[in-house]
Amino acid sequence: MALIALFVLSLAFLMAYGLFVRSRPVLAGRGFLDLLVSTAWHPSQGQFGLGGFILGTLWVTAIAMLIAVPLSLPTALFLSEYASRRFKEFARPVVDVLAGISPVVYGVWGVLVIVPLVRDWVMPFLSSHLPFFPFASENFTGFSALAGGIVLAVMVLPIMISVMEEVLRAIPFEIREASLAVGATKWQTTRKVVLRKAWPGVIAAIILGFSRATGETMAVLMVAGCALQVTPRSVFDPAYPLPALIANTYGEMMSVPLYDAAVLLAALVLLLLTVLFNAAGWGILVRVERGQG
Amino acid sequence: MSSRSHIRVENLSVWYGSHRALSDITLSIPDRKITAIIGPSGCGKTTLLKSFNRLIDLQDGIRVEGRILVDDEDIYAPGTDVTLLRKKMGLLFQRPQVLPMSIFENVAYGLRIHGQNEKKRLSETVEHYLKMAGVWNEVKDRLHAPAARLSIGQQQRLCLARGLAVEPEVILGDEPTSALDPVSAERIEQRFLELKKDYTIVLVTHILRQARRLADYVAFVYFGELVEHGPAAEVFANPKDPRMQAYISGTFIETDGEAT
Amino acid sequence: MRVQKRLVEEWFFRVVMLGATGLVMGTLGLILATVFVKGFRALSLEMLFRTPQGGYYIGGGGGIANAIAGSLVLGVGATALALLVSLPLVFYLNVYLRRKSRLAFLVRFALDVLWGIPSIVYGAFGFTLMVAFGLRASLLAGTVTVALLIVPIMARSMDEVFKMVPPELAEASYAVGSTRWETSVKVVLRQAFPGLLAAVLIAFGRGIGDAASVLFTASFTDSLPYSLFKPVATLPLAIFFQLGTPFPEVQERGYASALVLTLIVLAVSILARWLTRRVTRHSR
Numbered sequence: 028m029a030l031i032a033l034f035v036l037s038l039a040f041l042m043a044y045g046l047f048v049r050s051r052p053v054l055a056g057r058g059f060l061d062l063l064v065s066t067a068w069h070p071s072q073g074q075f076g077l078g079g080f081i082l083g084t085l086w087v088t089a090i091a092m093l094i095a096v097p098l099s100l101p102t103a104l105f106l107s108e109y110a111s112r113r114f115k116e117f118a119r120p121v122v123d124v125l126a127g128i129s130p131v132v133y134g135v136w137g138v139l140v141i142v143p144l145v146r147d148w149v150m151p152f153l154s155s156h157l158p159f160f161p162f163a164s165e166n167f168t169g170f171s172a173l174a175g176g177i178v179l180a181v182m183v184l185p186i187m188i189s190v191m192e193e194v195l196r197a198i199p200f201e202i203r204e205a206s207l208a209v210g211a212t213k214w215q216t217t218r219k220v221v222l223r224k225a226w227p228g229v230i231a232a233i234i235l236g237f238s239r240a241t242g243e244t245m246a247v248l249m250v251a252g253c254a255l256q257v258t259p260r261s262v263f264d265p266a267y268p269l270p271a272l273i274a275n276t277y278g279e280m281m282s283v284p285l286y287d288a289a290v291l292l293a294a295l296v297l298l299l300l301t302v303l304f305n306a307a308g309w310g311i312l313v314r315v316e317r318g319q320g
Numbered sequence: 321m322s323s324r325s326h327i328r329v330e331n332l333s334v335w336y337g338s339h340r341a342l343s344d345i346t347l348s349i350p351d352r353k354i355t356a357i358i359g360p361s362g363c364g365k366t367t368l369l370k371s372f373n374r375l376i377d378l379q380d381g382i383r384v385e386g387r388i389l390v391d392d393e394d395i396y397a398p399g400t401d402v403t404l405l406r407k408k409m410g411l412l413f414q415r416p417q418v419l420p421m422s423i424f425e426n427v428a429y430g431l432r433i434h435g436q437n438e439k440k441r442l443s444e445t446v447e448h449y450l451k452m453a454g455v456w457n458e459v460k461d462r463l464h465a466p467a468a469r470l471s472i473g474q475q476q477r478l479c480l481a482r483g484l485a486v487e488p489e490v491i492l493g494d495e496p497t498s499a500l501d502p503v504s505a506e507r508i509e510q511r512f513l514e515l516k517k518d519y520t521i522v523l524v525t526h527i528l529r530q531a532r533r534l535a536d537y538v539a540f541v542y543f544g545e546l547v548e549h550g551p552a553a554e555v556f557a558n559p560k561d562p563r564m565q566a567y568i569s570g571t572f573i574e575t576d577g578e579a580t
Numbered sequence: 581m582r583v584q585k586r587l588v589e590e591w592f593f594r595v596v597m598l599g600a601t602g603l604v605m606g607t608l609g610l611i612l613a614t615v616f617v618k619g620f621r622a623l624s625l626e627m628l629f630r631t632p633q634g635g636y637y638i639g640g641g642g643g644i645a646n647a648i649a650g651s652l653v654l655g656v657g658a659t660a661l662a663l664l665v666s667l668p669l670v671f672y673l674n675v676y677l678r679r680k681s682r683l684a685f686l687v688r689f690a691l692d693v694l695w696g697i698p699s700i701v702y703g704a705f706g707f708t709l710m711v712a713f714g715l716r717a718s719l720l721a722g723t724v725t726v727a728l729l730i731v732p733i734m735a736r737s738m739d740e741v742f743k744m745v746p747p748e749l750a751e752a753s754y755a756v757g758s759t760r761w762e763t764s765v766k767v768v769l770r771q772a773f774p775g776l777l778a779a780v781l782i783a784f785g786r787g788i789g790d791a792a793s794v795l796f797t798a799s800f801t802d803s804l805p806y807s808l809f810k811p812v813a814t815l816p817l818a819i820f821f822q823l824g825t826p827f828p829e830v831q832e833r834g835y836a837s838a839l840v841l842t843l844i845v846l847a848v849s850i851l852a853r854w855l856t857r858r859v860t861r862h863s864r
Contacts, residue, residue: 031669032683035735036690038728042701045708101593101600109597112380118605120853125608127782127849128842129789131816135823135838136611139618181607188604204375205417205479209430209486210407214590219433224420235696242698244792245820270700274795294704298697305696309689433586 043298050292053285062292066258075289077296079258083172083266086259087247088240090176095183095240096233102184103191103232108203108217126185134249137178142169142250149173150263164263166252172259172266175251179240187236194228194315195221231311238304242297244270269293326351326490326520327372332386334367336379341367344386345546347539349490354512354521356535356552358528360567364544365524369492372522373409374402390490407434410483412496416475418467419482423450423459426467426478430486445485453481454511473504480511491515493523497530509534528568532556540564612842619839622832628840632802637825644837646804647818651841653805654719654798654812655788658726659734662783665727666735667776674742675768688739695732700792702729707796719805719812722798726787734783741775741856742768778852785848789841791816815841 053075054062065076106118146169153162164171198221206216222229252265253275259266276290325348334342342364349355357365370376371388374395387394395405407430419426427446436442446463450456455477459470467478476496483491493512497505512521512534525531531538531552538556539549540563548555548564559565626643633642673684706725715721745768769776791814799811800821815837822834 029672031665032672032687034665035669035687035694035731039690039693039697042697042705045705045712046701049708049711098600098604101597102604105597105601109594110601118601120849121605121608123853124846124849125604125611127785127789127845128611129791129816129838129845131789131791131819132615132838132842133611135819135835136614138823139614139835140610181611184604184607201413201415201417202419204378205411205413206419206429207378208373208375208406208409208411209433209483210403210405211429211433212403212586212590214593215433215586217593219429220419238696242696242700244698244700245816249820249823270698270792273700273704274792291704291708294701298701301697301701302693305693306689308696309692313689435585 039298039302043295043302046291046295046298050288050295053288053292062289063296068255070283070286070289073285075285075292077269077272077289077293079256080267080269080272080293081296082258083251084241084268084270086172086262086266087175087179087251087268088237090173090262091179091183091240092233092237094177094180095187095236098180099184099187099191099232099236100229103188103195104217104222106188107192107195108213108221122185122188125181126189130182130243130245131249133178133182133246137174137246137250141174141177145169145171145174145177145263154263162261162263164261166261166264168252168265170250170252170265171263172251173262175247175266175268176262178246178250179243182243182246183236183240186239187232190232190235190312191225191229194225194232194312197228197316198224227311228315231308231315234304234308234311238301238308241268241304242270242301244274247271248274269297273297325349326390327522328389328392329368330387330389332368332371332384332388334364334371334376334385335381335383337381341544342371342541343544345541347546347549349520349522350537351520352516352518353536354516354523354534355537355539356531357522357524357539357541358526358531358567359541359547360543361526363541365541366494368541369494369522369524370411372490372492373406373411375406375411377402407486408489410480410486410488410491412476412479412483412491412493414495415499416472416479418470418475418478421467422464423467423470423478424463427481427485430482434486446481449481449485450478452484452515453477454507455481471504473500473507476500476504476508477511480508484515488519490520490522493521493525495524495526498525498527528570540567542567615835615839615842618832618835619842620836622829622836623839624836627833627836631804636802637821637830638827644813644815644818644833644840646802646813647815647837648840649804650719650798650801650813651788651815654722654726654794654814655784657719657723658730658787659780659784661723661727662731662734662787663780665731666738666779666783670735670738670742673739691732691735691739695736698792699729699790700795702726703793703796706793710797716809717797717799717811718807718809719798720808722794722812722814725793725797726790729790729793730783730787733786734779737779737782738776741772741779744775745771774855774858778855781848781852781855785845785852788814789816789845791820815844 062075062077063081064078066078067074067076068079106115110118146167150167150169154164202220202224203216206220247268248271251268251271253267253271254265255267257265273290273293276286279286281287327349329345329347332342332345333340345368357368359365367376371384376382384396388396390405390408419429421429424446427449428442431442431445447456450459455474458474467475470478497508500508509530515521523534535552537550538552540547542563548559548561556568559568628643628648629645630643631646636642673687702725706721710717710721794814794817798814800817801811801813805812819834819837819841822830822837825831
């Protein structure tokens with residue numbers, strides 16, 4: 028059994044190593060940083076700049092977080108501080124189910140509901156009223172960074188809500204009583220005492236959500252447009268995030284030399300990014316937990 | 321001229337769901353005296369105490385019958401401003417509950433939430449009440465350090481200062497010294513004896529000696545019922561109820577809720 | 581009569597919180613409604629039980645039996661593999677190691693980090709393993725990859741279950757002189773069993789729903805699974821491919837496939853939740 032523990036401990040390293048080995052060919056002669064920054068992606072000419080895809084990931088993830096954070100925190104606060112026991116029993120399964128839905132199904136929903144929403148309602152409205160960055164765009168299909176961001180936001184909500192809620196729950200009840208006992212209102216207590224104690228955990232939840240958002244593949248692929256050679260300059264432009272690149276090139280990978288190495292490099296970048304964020308997020312939570320005890 | 325009884329409890333019953341925590345309690349808490357609520361653990365003492373500032377409202381499934389009159393007004397009447405009521409009542413918890421802020425901000429907390437934000441006034445008030453709580457000298461050089469760094473005895477006195485800063489009329493204490501070392505406990509007790517000149521004090525305690533030391537008036541709560549109450553001297557010297565007698569003499573043993 | 585600012589504040593934020601919560605809950609409702617409404621129409625027995633006939637993706641006849649069967653086989657296989665790894669590991673963490681042990685902490689931290697690694701990365705890693713071992717895209721490769729993906733999910737859930745089992749239970753068993761092994765198996769396992777089952781189910785649900793991990797490693801096929809070394813069809817990919825065609829009838833079938841997948845996942849979720857309740861049944 029100790030062997031299994033050892034295996035688990037080393038798996039992330041094994042993964043990084045494996046991906047690194049296979050992506051070495053494309054790194055030879057090209058700097059790692061160059062590949063990250065350059066947006067020139069012409070595999071047939073041997074150019075494998077991942078910059079455009081990293082930008083695409085950033086656009087989609089940023090939109091997702093801008094939507095998800097203002098939704099998840101009030102929801103977590105409501106569930107933890109205000110909701111009755113019965114409501115909580117109803118709400119928890121809802122969050123669980125949201126977490127369990129297959130990403131492809133989210134993609135289907137995105138295509139059926141969100142893309143038309145963006146195409147027929149959001150874009151016409153915003154483009155005419157705010158014809159400047161980041162809203163002006165030539166892309167009228169609805170398959171856009173915004174659509175990707177919205178779908179991603181919903182996918183990321185469950186983990187953020189549950190981590191935030193756990194953090195809030197861990198705060199001893201008496202401290203709220205102490206605040207109320209001097210005559211504070213519930214909201215004053217929530218804002219000045221509970222949130223004050225909880226905010227590192229809230230940050231951790233956001234970091235974990237961000238990490239999850241950068242890695243999501245299928246749903247975003249289906250709604251974000253994935254147009255090559257287009258660097259998004261608007262929320263309505265198509266975006267091509269890194270995971271989508273990896274998924275899309277399946278089938279073409281072996282046909283062009285170094286293509287597979289480049290794709291695996293992209294996977295490696297994704298791995299490093301998410302491990303970094305996850306370690307940071309969980310690290311904060313561990314310290315919060317230690318502080319409570 | 322102040323009324324003789326500050327808080328009057330009339331036929332108070334409290335249920336947590338289907339469990340009846342307090343049964344038909346009628347009691348008067350005298351003004352500017354120390355009243356001790358004593359009795360075996362889990363019998364409703366804390367429920368009674370927290371019903372005075374309506375903190376029991378926070379429990380799920382709570383039901384209250386009867387009236388509690390503070391300054392002749394029923395605090396359970398619909399439309400009562402609960403936050404103002406709680407301002408009238410300071411509460412000390414068994415384990416000191418310092419807020420996650422600096423020492424200064426802990427005491428200033430009550431003032432800020434009621435709208436007082438002027439720096440000078442706050443400074444003066446904080447200093448005044450830290451002195452009243454008997455902890456000023458120990459903290460005056462580090463007012464902006466986190467309150468969590470204080471010793472537990474200092475924390476409890478800080479909580480006292482915090483409670484006093486909103487100028488309550490009543491101080492409630494839920495076993496306020498049981499988590500403290502004897503020296504700190506004694507200091508808090510000293511504070512209470514001095515504060516009773518200006519405040520009505522109600523203490524829940526399971527330490528009989530503490531009740532003997534401090535109380536002017538005693539109420540014995542046994543499994544949600546008010547079994548005996550009266551001036552401390554009388555009650556301790558001549559307890560009328562056999563359960564009270566057993567409790568006082570230390571022969572009280574809990575077995576499935578019946579005293580032996 | 582002065583309206584207190586803080587009461588207005590209280591009311592305002594209550595509305596904000598309620599609104600956010602409502603929006604979140606409502607979104608789930610919207611998703612489920614969309615999937616049910618769109619998918620129900622195209623759902624038919626033929627869809628469920630026939631494999632794709634010629635030209636399925638351009639409008640021909642047949643169904644997704646290949647994907648349903650493939651997903652189930654792969655899912656069960658991956659879950660079994662993950663179980664072989666997770667269960668001993670979690671026992672080790674909770675029964676043999678003391679709670680505060682450094683190794684336990686590191687392993688749990690590693691599991692948390694692994695949990696957050698995107699499934700596409702697991703897929704890419706699976707691909708590198710395949711190449712290293714000379715395997716082709718197959719049921720085997722897909723199963724192993726998905727197993728790796730769901731080990732952290734399963735192990736974490738199981739760990740939570742063990743934490744729910746009151747320690748007094750184990751202590752009481754020691755007190756009558758049993759060895760560690762007897763204690764762990766008989767007493768704790770019995771108490772934790774429903775929760776462990778729930779953890780397995782949750783992991784299964786995540787496993788069959790994932791497309792990115794099987795994209796490279798299991799490929800796709802029109803036939804029912806018949807060999808470990810041949811590609812296998814999975815529901816998520818079937819949905820994806822059906823939606824990718826320009827033919828509305830095929831897309832409709834895609835919605836129906838999405839409905840099937842969602843129903844499976846919902847059933848698993850509900851069952852898991854019910855089982856989790858039973859773990860705490862006998863504790864205080």
